[in-house]
């Protein structure tokens with residue numbers, strides 16, 4: 279298990295290009311099992327979670343080839359309905375295979391998914407919706423047994439716009455009989471990317487990006503080529519790397535519209551941000567302004583996946599900031615690690631009060647989850663002295679060559695195995 283060692287104080291400058299989005303490519307790769315067709319996916323990031331999904335697809339009998347950032351999946355030869363437990367436990371996205379496999383074979387056996395430790399992550403909305411579509415689901419001894427003779431389109435009102443539940447329903451409904459309507463659907467851009475992939479394969483889906491998604495079931499899917507959308511969270515993380523180091527970084531290969539909530543908060547924090555067609559430049563101020571309130575919300579609100587990185591930034595702001603985490607129950611584990619570095623943060627349930635300090639000091643810290651790990655590296659970039667971040671594997675779930683890219687931008691950073 280590797281760790282990151284960073285010596286803070288360097289101003290980061292230069293250009294970085296953003297890779298494909300983890301949260302878009304994982305459901306798309308799950309969707310490749312549906313059609314018994316060939317999918318060629320470009321802009322696939324080199325991430326641990328993608329490797330896990332690749333192993334799952336192979337274990338199900340799919341043929342998979344990877345060449346740099348291209349992944350080709352042929353799901354004709356799929357011959358198993360059991361998703362290996364050890365792989366399911368590795369990441370949250372494995373649960374999306376439930377809808378995809380039900381659609382393909384009418385049967386799937388899966389255990390409860392893993393993923394980041396950010397509080398309880400029930401799957402009740404997924405199960406309720408799949409039952410409404412006609413699946414028989416039995417939960418027993420940690421496994422979920424799903425079976426159906428036929429999935430039938432229906433109207434599903436989600437109690438909460440869950441990203442994963444929306445994706446699972448879309449995948450289950452693609453080839454269901456009749457029309458499925460999802461109300462209060464998640465509006466995240468990754469849902470739009472999934473719709474695009476499926477429609478290119480011959481699905482009939484409309485409305486992704488709004489809270490009502492309509493899926494007209496089709497009989498079959500055809501071969502498809504798709505280019506994964508850029509990762510808005512990776513982009514946001516580099517934006518903060520610039521902000522926190524008084525830097526000047528150009529972030530390329532992005533979709534500006536996906537970043538509006540992050541841009542607005544970084545401008546409030548005093549950053550200068552210049553946008554172009556598919557790139558932007560962030561110039562960090564001498565001292566970060568505090569921000570009265572950041573509330574994490576479903577898209578287009580401020581993303582929970584940027585909350586930890588924002589906390590690192592606000593820990594050195596001029597004044598007191600408040601972060602309210604409304605999406606997950608327990609997503610402040612990084613705060614105690616920032617406190618080791620001299621941050622002044624108090625947690626009251628799902629609210630964090632951050633009194634900015636003039637300077638953080640390097641310390642030995644541990645990443646408890648993916649974005650928490652990114653937060654500690656960002657804090658280390660600005661801190662005085664040496665910061666160590668243990669449990670690098672969390673970071674590798676969602677950032678491709680993070681330390682290498684930061685080094686290219688001027689950081690004094692290395693990975694130690």
Ligand SMILES: CC(=O)N[C@H]1[C@@H](OP(=O)(O)OP(=O)(O)OC[C@H]2O[C@@H](n3ccc(=O)[nH]c3=O)[C@H](O)[C@@H]2O)O[C@H](CO)[C@@H](O)[C@@H]1O
Pocket residue numbers: 300301302304370371398399400401402403404405438439440441442443464576582583605606607
């Ligand atoms: C692989 C992926 O795309 N992960 C993203 C996805 O996770 P994920 O799809 O797990 O997130 P959801 O939108 O489903 O979860 C949001 C909230 O709803 C709750 N909930 C969800 C489902 C359910 O059946 N019951 C229930 O109570 C969750 O516990 C959580 O508190 O969206 C999150 C919210 O933007 C992001 O932080 C994750 O990075």
Ligand SMILES: C=C(OP(=O)(O)O)C(=O)O
Pocket residue numbers: 301369370371392393394396583648649676
């Ligand atoms: C929470 C995250 O991922 P996952 O849902 O895959 O655990 C994330 O990407 O920040």
